[in-house]
Amino acid sequence: MTAAPSSRESAPGLLPKLYRWSDAVSPLVLLRTLAPAFSIPLLILGCLAFWGTAAIQTGIGIDGPGLHLPLLVEDPFSHYFNRPASGFLWAAEYTACPATAVGGLGPDSNIGWIVLRQVLVAVLWFVPLGLVLRRSLSSCAERAPLGMLDSCRLVAERAIAMLSVMLIPMLAAVLVAALFLLAGFLGRISGTLGDIASLFLTPFLLAAGVLGFGSLFAVPLAWASLLAEDECDTFDALSRGYEYTFRRPVHLAFYLLVGFAIHWIAVQLVHGVCEVGWNITQRFYQTGQGEQAVPVLTQSLIMHLPQVFSVLMLWSLIAGIYLLLRRDTNDQEIEVITAFRDNSKLHQPTVDADENTSSPE
Numbered sequence: 001m002t003a004a005p006s007s008r009e010s011a012p013g014l015l016p017k018l019y020r021w022s023d024a025v026s027p028l029v030l031l032r033t034l035a036p037a038f039s040i041p042l043l044i045l046g047c048l049a050f051w052g053t054a055a056i057q058t059g060i061g062i063d064g065p066g067l068h069l070p071l072l073v074e075d076p077f078s079h080y081f082n083r084p085a086s087g088f089l090w091a092a093e094y095t096a097c098p099a100t101a102v103g104g105l106g107p108d109s110n111i112g113w114i115v116l117r118q119v120l121v122a123v124l125w126f127v128p129l130g131l132v133l134r135r136s137l138s139s140c141a142e143r144a145p146l147g148m149l150d151s152c153r154l155v156a157e158r159a160i161a162m163l164s165v166m167l168i169p170m171l172a173a174v175l176v177a178a179l180f181l182l183a184g185f186l187g188r189i190s191g192t193l194g195d196i197a198s199l200f201l202t203p204f205l206l207a208a209g210v211l212g213f214g215s216l217f218a219v220p221l222a223w224a225s226l227l228a229e230d231e232c233d234t235f236d237a238l239s240r241g242y243e244y245t246f247r248r249p250v251h252l253a254f255y256l257l258v259g260f261a262i263h264w265i266a267v268q269l270v271h272g273v274c275e276v277g278w279n280i281t282q283r284f285y286q287t288g289q290g291e292q293a294v295p296v297l298t299q300s301l302i303m304h305l306p307q308v309f310s311v312l313m314l315w316s317l318i319a320g321i322y323l324l325l326r327r328d329t330n331d332q333e334i335e336v337i338t339a340f341r342d343n344s345k346l347h348q349p350t351v352d353a354d355e356n357t358s359s360p361e
Contacts, residue, residue: 026324027258029140029334033316034266036135037309041148045128046308047301052124060117122166129315130155130162134227136319141334158226164234165222165241169215176208210246217245217252220315224322244325255324259317266313271306278302 036042131151138145146154155162179201187194218241225237244252282294323334 026327027255029324030255030259030262030317030320032139032142033136033313033320034262035139036132037266037313037316039132039135042128042132042135042312043305043308045131046312047305049124049128050304050308050311053121056117056120056124060113060120125311126159126162127152127155128312130158130223130227132312132316133224133319136316137224137228137323140320140323154227161226161234161237162223165219165226165238168234168238169211169219173208173211173215176204176211179204214242214245218242220318221245221322221325224319225326228319228322228326240326244322244329248325248329251325251328252321255321259321263310263313263317267306267310270309274302274305 131148134151134154135145145151180198183194183197183201186197218238220241221244222234222237222241225232225240226234278299281298285295326332327334
């Protein structure tokens with residue numbers, strides 16, 4: 001005698017309903033990228049990379065308008081309220097992140113130190129970003145995520161390809177732009193000759209711009225491609241990244257707008273939790289100590305936690321955007337795109353034991 005289903009079972013929540021609706025409304029797939037960004041191990045790795053980045057930015061100083069974010073500041077939330085007088089105000093809290101800082105190329109800048117600093121920053125963020133990409137790919141496809149060790153092995157196996165994806169567009173743009181060295185040498189002989197040479201090299205200038213600007217979107221999409229598909233090499237990943245950037249700009253722009261809306265709401269949520277928690281605990285700490293001092297380590301951690309989450313959330317969204325673009329281009333289901341090794345499907349229907357043991361006569 002089977003028991004009747006309990007009438008106390010709660011109805012599915014809003015987020016699971018949205019997950020189901022995502023089968024009909026594609027952008028809702030991006031909601032599945034929230035869970036990987038809130039992963040505690042990934043947040044810890046992100047914090048370590050963040051502090052390492054801040055140390056590199058401070059330790060390897062360069063001349064020019066580089067951004068140096070101090071580890072400890074007097075007001076932990078001053079950069080949220082003291083907005084600049086001009087520019088994109090909404091981007092202030094993101095540009096304050098040391099992971100986005102690029103050293104200035106002033107006349108007294110040392111290009112060697114600049115390159116070294118950026119390489120070290122890329123190395124620090126390589127593992128956290130690779131792990132959050134892979135976790136987000138599994139979440140979007142509703143597949144069981146790979147374990148942390150298996151994910152680290154996967155990132156290590158694809159490390160050469162991922163580094164090549166970063167270097168190839170940069171080196172290609174440098175080689176194309178190097179033609180203007182010749183124009184500069186000709187300009188030493190005659191200013192008119194240099195102007196004419198530069199004019200003829202204008203198509204190469206545009207080619208360098210296409211490679212450089214396109215890499216802002218193509219390289220992250222190529223990383224997602226390398227970690228999503230079992231058989232994908234460097235050039236396949238790069239070609240897909242540039243194809244989705246320049247041949248499907250409307251789709252890309254639409255998914256980016258939806259992604260940034262999700263990202264903004266999630267970051268504001270984390271920021272609000274950190275701000276309210278800090279304001280409450282700071283008062284009690286000062287009351288207990290009897291002074292105006294604050295726990296500086298906690299202050300520094302809470303101050304930058306929204307920025308760490310912001311970086312992880314952005315890369316988690318990149319995985320979802322890649323899967324949506326891949327599905328729109330090739331008419332493939334997301335579950336098929338991410339069919340990777342032993343990454344088994346979640347909620348797989350169970351098969352009766354009799355069907356497993358029976359064999360056709």
